[in-house]
Amino acid sequence: MSSIKIELRNEDVDFIKATCSKFNSDPQELINVLHSCQEHFGYLPAEVQEVVSGHLNVPVAKVYGVVTFYSFFTMTPKGKHPISICMGTACYVRGAEKVLEEFRKELKIQVGGTTSDNKFSLSSLRCVGACGLAPVVLVGDKTYGRVAPDDIKGILKEYEK
Amino acid sequence: MSKYSMHLLVCGGTGCHAAESDAIVCNLRDELEAKGLLDSVQVILTGCFGFCEKGPIVKVMPDNTFYVQVKPEDAQTIVEEHVIKGRKVNRLLYKDPLTKEAVSDSKHMVFYKKQMRIALRNCGFINPENIDEYIARDGYQALGKVLTEMSPEETIKLVKDSGQRGRGGGGFSTGLKWELARKNVSDEKYVVCNADEGDPGAFMDRSVLEGDPHSVLEAMAICGYSIGASDGLIYIRAEYPLAIERLKIAIGQAREYGLLGDNIFGTGFSFDITLRYGAGAFVCGEETALIHSMEGLRGEPTVKPPFPAESGYRNKPTNVNNVETFASIPAIILKGARWYSSIGTEKSKGTKVFALAGKINNVGLIEVPMGTTLREVIFEIGGGIRNVKKFKGVQTGGPSGGCLTEKHLDTPIDFDNLIAAGSMMGSGAMIVLDEDDCMVSMAKFFLEFTVEESCGKCAPCRIGNKRLHELLGQICEGKGSLADLDRLKNMSLVIKDTSLCGLGQTSPNPVLSMMDNFREEYVAHVTHKKCPAGQCKSLMEYIINLDNCVGCTACARVCPVNAITGERKEVHLINSATCIKCGACMEKCKFDAIYIS
Ligand SMILES: Cc1cc2nc3c(=O)[nH]c(=O)nc-3n(C[C@H](O)[C@H](O)[C@H](O)COP(=O)(O)O)c2cc1C
Ligand code: SF4
Ligand code: SF4
Ligand code: SF4
Ligand code: FES
Ligand code: FES
Helix, strand or coil, X not given: CCCCCCCCCHHHHHHHHHHHHHCCCCHHHHHHHHHHHHXXXXXXXXXXXXXHHHHHCCCHHHHHHHHHHCCXXXXXXXXXXXXXXXXXXHHHHCCHHHHHHHHHHHHCCCXXXXXXXXXXXXXXXXXCCCHHHCCCEEECCEEECCCCHXXXXXXXXXXXX | CCCCCEEEEEECCHHHHHCCHHHHHHHHHHHHHHCCCCCCEEEEEECCCCCHHHCCCEEEXXXXXXXXXXXXXXXXXXXXXXXXXXCCCHHHEEECCCXXXXXXXXXXXXXXXXXXXXXXXXXXCCCCCCHHHHHHCCCCHHHHHHHHHCCHHHHHHHHHHHCCECXXXXXXXXXXXXXXXXXXXXXXXXXXXXXCCCCCCCCHHHHXXXXXXXXXXXXXXXXXXXXCCCEEXXXXXXXXXXXXXXXXXXXXXXXXXCCCEEEECCCCEEEEEEEEECCXXXXXXXHHHHHHHHCCCCCXXXXXXXXXXXXXXXXXXXXXXXXXXXXXXXXXXXXXXXXXXXXXXXXXXXXXXXXXXXXXXXXXEEEEECCCEHHHHHHHHCCCEHHHCCEEEEXXXXXXXXXXXXXXXXXXXXXXXHHHCCCXXXXXXXXXXXXXXXXXXXXXXXXXXXXXXXXXXXXXXXXXXXXXXXXXXXXXXXXXXXXXXXXXXHHHHHHXXXXXXXXXXXXXXXXXXXXXXXXXXXXXXXXXXXXXXXXXXXXCCEEECCCCCCCCCHHHHHCCCCCXXXXXXXXXXXXXXXXXXXXXXXXXXXXXXEEEC
């Protein structure tokens, strides 16, 4: 669990309320509500989960249970440029592990971590469906294909500004 | 389509999309506009052509010219040469790897020759964002036929007679499933399309949804009519933004045309479809877990029975089918059960889509009749192994399947043969492995996946798979023993027997089949502490070749643990006990004196 404490602003609470209402405050829509909230806030801190819990009338433990069950949801903020390395089978057999290792070395963070300047975060995911380009790396929305460990410095440079 | 004399089809599938196919479309349109040709030549962004390896693809119709690895800046040449002067752009044509000759149209490419496209019939041919193009290729005719000429029972009988078995992995008869759902009387029923596609290395369903979303919508409506449901739900992974976008567009257009919604074709039948999003959990592909996830809960499987056909979404009868299963239905309805059942093997009818990936030349999406052999798929359609390496095995069925080898190459692929060979069809991912792949590491990779994705509800899967993973890890590090191999096997069998859902029941399959087919390799790891494929880092040894070393000291200076000793201008030596196998020395040596054994 993240230890970050945040203070939700009034408009943030309003946003969550409006989102819940959009889904008729139906507890069955919990996952859709969480998707919208994560899109808005970038992550799902405990404070957001509490508000969601109140408005959907679902115990906060259950909301937490759902957030932690699904790997798409995260409770820690991502970096400005989130880096995801595909570790699907096709990418794995074409050397994704070495690519991941190189990112770890360059950024000096582990998978799931964020650099201290909040610029990059590192995560791995499974098959983005571009196996023809394996190994695949995503930085934000941009896809890089046929990535070799030697390319990594160059990729990171693109975002150095 | 008649207004245009020529069509430029640009692949908008995920692979090509990632390689800037959007920019190709823009440039082509700009070029055409500059030449005043926009009225006679149409540029269409399609779904995946299947030949992702050589993407981005541009296909020119009507002459079937197939351009590969097109760059945005090639647009000008294509328009000036091909469109205006009628001359094919030779440098962009696909070159046959054997003859080295340019192949001018897709019909003559080995990749396509052996394929037969039913589920993918429209992928790469139509603009998935335009319902008119789907309709022009007989789209929604099957729905019309069913609603106006056939009773639900007749429809179910036709699907049953076709012999189609579900493409989501289980291989259960589609018609039989519909019949069960029809028999359960209820005021509300649901049709669910399983688009969770969690198997890493599989992109069949995604490509269907991106390339031909209407075929799935149409089939869901047909299913709704057959079982007596008026609500459809598509459970799709949030990681598939392009597919989601295209589905949304397709649903909107179908509603506009009155093909979804109230009183379709004036027949009194109503049916509508909404989307539900997954959130990154492989186990949610299992149908009971999927249903719980759609209800806003943790996606944990529950014991069957009750089957979804009795009590599913909101405790109502629910029919769950896979994307590819649905995509074939309209073709089956229009062409008939006899046509479909004439394709394939005795117990597996029709065609199957496979995602070919790994160490193969033609990574891509293919559809072949059931009964095609692995050899045909890998060495003909797939173009053989990359970089002239030796074929080692092919993993079918993803993390639930097994690894087949040389001796299985001539086995006709169908549901039952794959199971008999110790693997399974699964969703259709085929990962080809070559001599450089270590079968212990591979098994460990799949178990890592299972451990991560296990929902944790039952102990054999939660704890057992973790233990399997640990054991494999130890073997990779040279800390295993022969007894560990027996332990792996026994534990695997227990996990298979006692797990609650399909995930645990199949998770030991990769390690079991790999131990079976590559026993020597496992033995080499535990008794000789050697990794024959040279993948396991801990079992590698960095050695300095005495003949090449000039004693420049570069390696010794870079070694982080001071494992290298030697005087200047004298031969250096690596102390393998201290060496952490970081590889830094090898990178540094300018005299190629350091090698790995
Ligand atoms: C762990 C697990 C994961 C599964 N993942 C999928 C999936 O991603 N897509 C799918 O269609 N079926 C998946 N299935 C199979 C479904 O449970 C179900 O059998 C299938 O959707 C039924 O459709 P079909 O009869 O058309 O194959 C999975 C099953 C298990 C046990
Ligand atoms: S077998 Fe694994 S995934 Fe399935 S219910 Fe048990 S713990 Fe969950
Ligand atoms: S870098 Fe190469 S040549 Fe130089 S001392 Fe090391 S092994 Fe010998
Ligand atoms: S591989 Fe790394 S640890 Fe081993 S000798 Fe070379 S530099 Fe040192
Ligand atoms: S495995 Fe990486 S894109 Fe498919
Ligand atoms: S994504 Fe373009 S051919 Fe597959």
